[in-house]
Amino acid sequence: MAAMLEFDHVHFGYGRAVILPDLSFTIEKGDMVALIGANGAGKSTVSRLCNGLLLPSKGHVRVTGMDTKKVRTSALARKIGFLFQNPDRQICKNTVYDELAFGLQVQGVSEAEQKERVEKALETFHLDPKWEPFTRSRGERQRIALASVLIHEPELIILDEPTTGLDYRECTEIMEYVTALNREKQTTVLMVSHDMELVQSYAKRVLVLSGGQLLGDGPVRQIMKDEQTLHAAKVMPAQIPALALRFGDTFSDVYTVADMVAALEKERG
Amino acid sequence: MGNILEFVPGDSFLHRLNPITKIVLAFLFCICSLLSNNLLIQVGLLAFLMIIAFAAGIGEKAMGLLRTLLFFCILMIILQLIFMRGGVGYLVLPGGFPLVTSDGLYYAALFTLRIINATLPLLMMFAITQMNDLTNAMVNRLHVPYRYMFILTTAFRFIPILAGEFHDIMDAQKARGVEFDTRNIFKKIGLIVPLCVPLLVSSVKKVDSGAVSAQVRGFSLRTRGAGYKAYPFRLGDLLALLLLAAMIVLLVFFG
Numbered sequence: 001m002a003a004m005l006e007f008d009h010v011h012f013g014y015g016r017a018v019i020l021p022d023l024s025f026t027i028e029k030g031d032m033v034a035l036i037g038a039n040g041a042g043k044s045t046v047s048r049l050c051n052g053l054l055l056p057s058k059g060h061v062r063v064t065g066m067d068t069k070k071v072r073t074s075a076l077a078r079k080i081g082f083l084f085q086n087p088d089r090q091i092c093k094n095t096v097y098d099e100l101a102f103g104l105q106v107q108g109v110s111e112a113e114q115k116e117r118v119e120k121a122l123e124t125f126h127l128d129p130k131w132e133p134f135t136r137s138r139g140e141r142q143r144i145a146l147a148s149v150l151i152h153e154p155e156l157i158i159l160d161e162p163t164t165g166l167d168y169r170e171c172t173e174i175m176e177y178v179t180a181l182n183r184e185k186q187t188t189v190l191m192v193s194h195d196m197e198l199v200q201s202y203a204k205r206v207l208v209l210s211g212g213q214l215l216g217d218g219p220v221r222q223i224m225k226d227e228q229t230l231h232a233a234k235v236m237p238a239q240i241p242a243l244a245l246r247f248g249d250t251f252s253d254v255y256t257v258a259d260m261v262a263a264l265e266k267e268r269g
Numbered sequence: 270m271g272n273i274l275e276f277v278p279g280d281s282f283l284h285r286l287n288p289i290t291k292i293v294l295a296f297l298f299c300i301c302s303l304l305s306n307n308l309l310i311q312v313g314l315l316a317f318l319m320i321i322a323f324a325a326g327i328g329e330k331a332m333g334l335l336r337t338l339l340f341f342c343i344l345m346i347i348l349q350l351i352f353m354r355g356g357v358g359y360l361v362l363p364g365g366f367p368l369v370t371s372d373g374l375y376y377a378a379l380f381t382l383r384i385i386n387a388t389l390p391l392l393m394m395f396a397i398t399q400m401n402d403l404t405n406a407m408v409n410r411l412h413v414p415y416r417y418m419f420i421l422t423t424a425f426r427f428i429p430i431l432a433g434e435f436h437d438i439m440d441a442q443k444a445r446g447v448e449f450d451t452r453n454i455f456k457k458i459g460l461i462v463p464l465c466v467p468l469l470v471s472s473v474k475k476v477d478s479g480a481v482s483a484q485v486r487g488f489s490l491r492t493r494g495a496g497y498k499a500y501p502f503r504l505g506d507l508l509a510l511l512l513l514a515a516m517i518v519l520l521v522f523f524g
């Protein structure tokens with residue numbers, strides 16, 4: 001079976017400025033991948049290549065085997081849920097209810113089902129159907145945009161910095177929800193993030209991007225302890241694994257606060 | 270389209286002219302093109318403009334502008350060819366009806382050149398003048414109140430910003446399944462209407478926050494002398510103005 005998402009020697013530039021010289025990776029169905037890298041590393045560019053908003057000048061991007069050069073973005077939207085870095089671009093209706101229903105309407109979902117799914121989403125994301133999106137706070141707008149993406153139950157979710165501007169509780173709730181989708185429905189997730197704590201808690205696999213090149217690609221635990229790669233990509237490692245590294249072998253399995261506590265207690269005897 | 274008024278950096282004799290001279294020159298050149306009904310003179314004027322453009326290092330930009338203007342002239346050319354029926358007929362159809370006539374060709378060429386010669390200098394002026402210099406010179410030299418010039422420059426600056434914003438919003442809507450990438454133009458126009466909401470919201474927000482930040486940085490304190498650059502008139506300005514004035518005089522008497 002074809003991979004969920006495949007970058008096959010992708011070359012891309014804006015005008016004459018080459019952003020991605022030659023990028024290849026594959027993501028299998030059911031994976032939860034974090035794409036990390038410094039500002040301007042090309043993360044948003046990669047995410048836009050995934051659903052055909054940008055097309056590679058050389059090479060191919062394939063989603064479940066479909067070449068993005070051959071399928072329109074609006075058709076890919078049935079498979080891919082895409083959250084932009086800036087939620088205001090996505091929101092176009094005057095109430096939260098209409099906003100959530102709009103995407104379903106576009107994709108031809110029946111009226112009754114629209115109602116049912118919107119109501120479920122309103123509850124999950126703690127949204128009031130009568131809110132006017134444009135007068136809400138930045139974090140609330142982010143939540144509205146995210147809800148309108150996830151309501152489609154897409155096979156592949158691409159989240160460009162999903163939790164910026166969200167408070168801690170919001171952030172965990174949303175990530176728990178995405179994780180549940182990943183676990184129960186085998187939804188594939190590609191998330192762009194700067195927040196290493198978040199990446200370490202939720203991602204299974206990490207891609208490290210720097211200057212358009214893939215510096216690292218591996219299981220989250222391996223990347224978190226690969227200080228060289230993280231440093232080269234100018235990414236700040238998560239605190240606990242970084243601390244654990246300083247203590248050598250005894251702490252080699254430590255990734256979270258709980259791990260650390262257990263290891264310290266064992267040490268004290 | 271957003272880059273039609275874009276500045277092309279450079280340090281040529283044209284770039285170094287006083288911004289006010291540049292505006293006046295552009296207008297004088299327009300007058301030149303309107304003064305003459307002679308095809309040859311129009312061709313000469315265009316050639317002159319192009320030579321200046323290449324000498325000032327904005328040749329590529331001028332060619333681009335020329336292409337854009339020609340595109341806008343297509344409709345007019347077609348109308349001229351259809352309705353000017355005098356002179357020798359060419360491409361005669363079976364019924365003895367000529368598709369184009371020599372008059373049609375002549376007037377199509379003449380009017381196209383006149384339109385181009387009247388607009389291209391203004392567009393070229395924007396290519397060699399930075400908006401800021403233009404406004405500052407107007408404020409310093411011509412004593413136009415700064416806030417009016419500020420409105421003008423801001424309006425110009427907003428064109429590419431809004432175009433970019435619109436593009437991004439289209440992308441966002443495509444990503445959620447709205448078929449903007451359809452080839453059916455009517456369907457596309459129908460889909461664009463709801464987009465105006467986010468575009469309007471984001472532009473109003475931009476204007477609002479722009480106004481606030483200008484105010485916070487002391488916009489209202491600005492006086493005429495506040496710019497740090499001076500805009501003196503030099504010998505080159507005088508020579509250029511004299512040259513164009515001479516051209517106008519010649520055209521009035523001999524054109």
Ligand SMILES: Nc1ncnc2c1ncn2[C@@H]1O[C@H](COP(=O)(O)OP(=O)(O)OP(=O)(O)O)[C@@H](O)[C@H]1O
Nearest residue numbers: 014017019037038039040041042043044045046085
């Ligand atoms: N529309 C565009 N035109 C030209 N260059 C662009 C455009 N969009 C992005 N770039 C350039 O491409 C590079 C990568 O941009 P990208 O937005 O992918 O970075 P990013 O990794 O998402 O950064 P951030 O963490 O700030 O979101 C940057 O150097 C940027 O200047």
Ligand SMILES: [Mg+2]
Nearest residue numbers: 043044085160
């Ligand atoms: Mg980005």
